[in-house]
Amino acid sequence: MPTILSIKNLRKSYKGGFEALKDVSLDIEEGEIIALLGPNGAGKTTLISTICGITMPTSGTVTVAGYDIITGFRAARSMIGLVPQEIALEPFEKVINSVRFSRGLFGKPRMDGVVEDVLKRLSLWDKRNAQILELSGGMKRRVLIAKALAHEPRVLFLDEPTAGVDVELRKDMWGIVEQLRADGVTTVLTTHYIEEAEAIADRVGVINKGEILLVEDKDKLMARMGKKQLEVQLTAQLGAIPDALSAYDLTLGDGGHTLIYSYDTKSERTGITRLLKDVADAGLSLRDVVTRQSSLEDIFVTLVSEKGERDQ
Amino acid sequence: MNRTAIAAIYRNEMARFFRTLAQSFISPVLSASLYFVVFGAAIGSRIDEVEGVSYGAFIVPGLIMLTVMTQAISNASFGIYFPKFIGTFNELLSAPLNFLEIVIGYAGAAATKSMFIGIIILITSFFFVDLQIAHPLAMVVFLVLTCVSFALFGFIIGIWAGNFEQLQLIPLLVITPLVFLGGSFYSISMLPPVWQTISMFNPVVYLISGFRWAFFGVADVPIGLSLLAIGAFTAACLGVVAFIFKTGWRIRQ
Numbered sequence: 001m002p003t004i005l006s007i008k009n010l011r012k013s014y015k016g017g018f019e020a021l022k023d024v025s026l027d028i029e030e031g032e033i034i035a036l037l038g039p040n041g042a043g044k045t046t047l048i049s050t051i052c053g054i055t056m057p058t059s060g061t062v063t064v065a066g067y068d069i070i071t072g073f074r075a076a077r078s079m080i081g082l083v084p085q086e087i088a089l090e091p092f093e094k095v096i097n098s099v100r101f102s103r104g105l106f107g108k109p110r111m112d113g114v115v116e117d118v119l120k121r122l123s124l125w126d127k128r129n130a131q132i133l134e135l136s137g138g139m140k141r142r143v144l145i146a147k148a149l150a151h152e153p154r155v156l157f158l159d160e161p162t163a164g165v166d167v168e169l170r171k172d173m174w175g176i177v178e179q180l181r182a183d184g185v186t187t188v189l190t191t192h193y194i195e196e197a198e199a200i201a202d203r204v205g206v207i208n209k210g211e212i213l214l215v216e217d218k219d220k221l222m223a224r225m226g227k228k229q230l231e232v233q234l235t236a237q238l239g240a241i242p243d244a245l246s247a248y249d250l251t252l253g254d255g256g257h258t259l260i261y262s263y264d265t266k267s268e269r270t271g272i273t274r275l276l277k278d279v280a281d282a283g284l285s286l287r288d289v290v291t292r293q294s295s296l297e298d299i300f301v302t303l304v305s306e307k308g309e310r311d312q
Numbered sequence: 313m314n315r316t317a318i319a320a321i322y323r324n325e326m327a328r329f330f331r332t333l334a335q336s337f338i339s340p341v342l343s344a345s346l347y348f349v350v351f352g353a354a355i356g357s358r359i360d361e362v363e364g365v366s367y368g369a370f371i372v373p374g375l376i377m378l379t380v381m382t383q384a385i386s387n388a389s390f391g392i393y394f395p396k397f398i399g400t401f402n403e404l405l406s407a408p409l410n411f412l413e414i415v416i417g418y419a420g421a422a423a424t425k426s427m428f429i430g431i432i433i434l435i436t437s438f439f440f441v442d443l444q445i446a447h448p449l450a451m452v453v454f455l456v457l458t459c460v461s462f463a464l465f466g467f468i469i470g471i472w473a474g475n476f477e478q479l480q481l482i483p484l485l486v487i488t489p490l491v492f493l494g495g496s497f498y499s500i501s502m503l504p505p506v507w508q509t510i511s512m513f514n515p516v517v518y519l520i521s522g523f524r525w526a527f528f529g530v531a532d533v534p535i536g537l538s539l540l541a542i543g544a545f546t547a548a549c550l551g552v553v554a555f556i557f558k559t560g561w562r563i564r565q
């Protein structure tokens with residue numbers, strides 16, 4: 001897949017000198033769904049705002065389908081749709097007029113068919129003549145998405161689209177993103193919900209304190225770091241790992257009441273059967289056995305803390 | 313030029329104007345009518361003529377100018393400040409638009425609205441007084457230039473303003489006094505000499521005088537000076553707009 005969005009050494013310092021983006025480089029492929037995962041204040045919104053022309057980059061370059069966002073801003077921006085984090089809509093405007101306005105703003109001629117299609121896709125067609133202020137929060141968010149899609153963008157930015165949104169709407173939104181992927185639209189979404197990245201992204205970028213810590217294929221990331229752990233809870237307390245079990249990669253937990261075995265879910269043999277046999281042979285009796293899969297959240301926490309340690 | 317976008321902004325602004333027709337239309341017309349009743353009929357009956365024109369007719373150009381100036385400023389400043397306030401301004405920034413196109417859309421709509429209101433007041437005044445327009449073309453030129461330049465000025469205020477107080481500040485503290493002391497309801501020659509001199513420093517005097525000349529052929533200052541004044545004011549506003557365009561002042565962080 002060709003690169004549609006290329007970010008090179010992007011820096012952004014706000015007035016007052018705070019550096020919200022520190023040398024960010026990232027290539028995004030056409031048609032993919034990439035999730036930028038980071039805690040509040042990581043710089044996700046700043047990154048998106050800078051790409052979309054809301055804030056000025058301090059240094060570095062961004063190109064969209066080869067067009068620089070500064071020198072070729074018209075071509076670059078007309079390919080981008082942005083769903084902002086904060087709901088901002090003209091309260092007295094009708095839904096359909098608001099969507100039409102967005103399309104016009106992006107220089108596209110009025111085409112009622114396109115607007116109708118977008119509104120239907122977002123389940124807003126019935127509400128097309130309602131004033132924005134009559135809508136619920138979730139509906140307003142749909143209007144924001146409709147506005148962002150009105151000019152048929154090739155890249156869609158969704159800045160925390162499901163923050164404060166109920167489960168149903170969240171699932172709906174994931175469905176919309178899937179459908180857009182089928183149409184070839186590239187989606188960049190930011191989130192601090194791990195499940196969201198896990199559920200819909202092809203790739204995941206982890207961002208913290210204005211730096212991209214890692215970008216990786218989600219499945220590979222899960223495979224690489226998504227180790228599974230087997231916890232063998234014992235009836236007796238151990239002071240150390242018995243010599244008979246020294247061949248395994250074991251640690252003691254719960255004050256010696258638990259043996260923790262890390263294994264790779266993707267490998268042919270997990271070694272669980274042999275381990276359990278050897279545990280029994282060593283004369284240890286089991287109380288319970290639990291397995292635990294590390295989620296993206298664990299991965300994220302590990303990455304951020306590793307980074308923090310290196311900085312100190 | 314993203315003409316489609318300019319048209320979208322312009323239409324959107326005009327739509328808001330018509331949505332709030334009562335506020336945007338009826339109130340300036342009503343207040344103008346009140347001026348006619350109070351100044352034209354009540355007081356005017358005790359003033360014979362000013363410079364050979366009946367007092368009721370004499371105040372018409374000043375009244376139109378006063379309304380047009382304040383309307384252009386308030387429409388344009390509010391028009392661009394409102395999106396900043398509610399956050400929809402970011403959509404403008406993320407659209408394939410440059411600042412000039414934003415200005416044309418917003419200031420153009422504000423100029424149009426104030427011109428509408430000016431024309432409505434002119435029509436209203438025909439019901440109250442006997443009126444003839446000596447130089448119709450000059451009248452149109454003055455009206456258009458005033459609407460455009462004050463809409464630009466209002467737009468700049470709206471970009472500059474960080475809160476609603478600031479939005480009201482300049483119109484209230486600077487424009488209203490200048491406009492009222494600009495000879496809307498009197499001829500500068502009716503003032504004592506000292507105040508006549510001071511009035512010459514009020515740019516609005518030149519505009520109202522020029523506009524009145526277009527109606528009656530009489531003026532406080534030479535018509536050339538009036539044209540120069542409105543030309544200079546328009547140029548100054550365009551200069552500030554160009555500065556904002558270049559630097560992104562108060563636009564992009």
Ligand SMILES: Nc1ncnc2c1ncn2[C@@H]1O[C@H](COP(=O)(O)OP(=O)(O)O)[C@@H](O)[C@H]1O
Pocket residue numbers: 014015018020038039040041042043044045046047565
């Ligand atoms: N306009 C601004 N002026 C100064 N600092 C800002 C501004 N906007 C954001 N920041 C700071 O930049 C950092 C990143 O913010 P943001 O991009 O909003 O993070 P995120 O979207 O990941 O939560 C934060 O520390 C925030 O306080």
Ligand SMILES: [Mg+2]
Pocket residue numbers: 044045046085159160
């Ligand atoms: Mg954010």
